Amino acid sequence: MKTSLEISTAGGATFANCNSQGSPLFRVNAGISCEEALEQASLLMDCINKLTLRGGMENENGTVVWAAHYLGEMAKALIDDVATGLQVAQGGGA
Template structure:
């Protein structure tokens, strides 16, 4: 078994936190991050989302908790979308 000398990287094309339709998104995923590292980070973000939504479901006034979960979910989705683009490009599909 040989190790691949060039690991697959994020593409840097996914954005998140839309300000308004004309201004676009405030943040983006950086290109060149190893997909394994990016997916690990997305998994950690989704764990936070799961904990916050459970907490929010039991709070009397869950506003801040739910918004925090929403923004973390946006980040995780952008990472996963960007990893997918990097994988497609590495396989010659884009």
């Protein structure tokens, strides 16, 4: 029987910075399975690919571009937090 190490998100990555101080509006939650987090990041990246293709084919006054931008921020935060979780699991700290 193969034993797998459960690695989870660290909960430190943020996205959607706002206001003049650049305060983050959202944060990746700690304790989410890295496998599930990467699955969500993959789904977000699929949406980004579809939106940017559509944006390249049509001119919608930037609506599609902004949607892709926010989805990209979310996907990046998930991937960054998974990387931190992997470092913690390997004993490297956060």
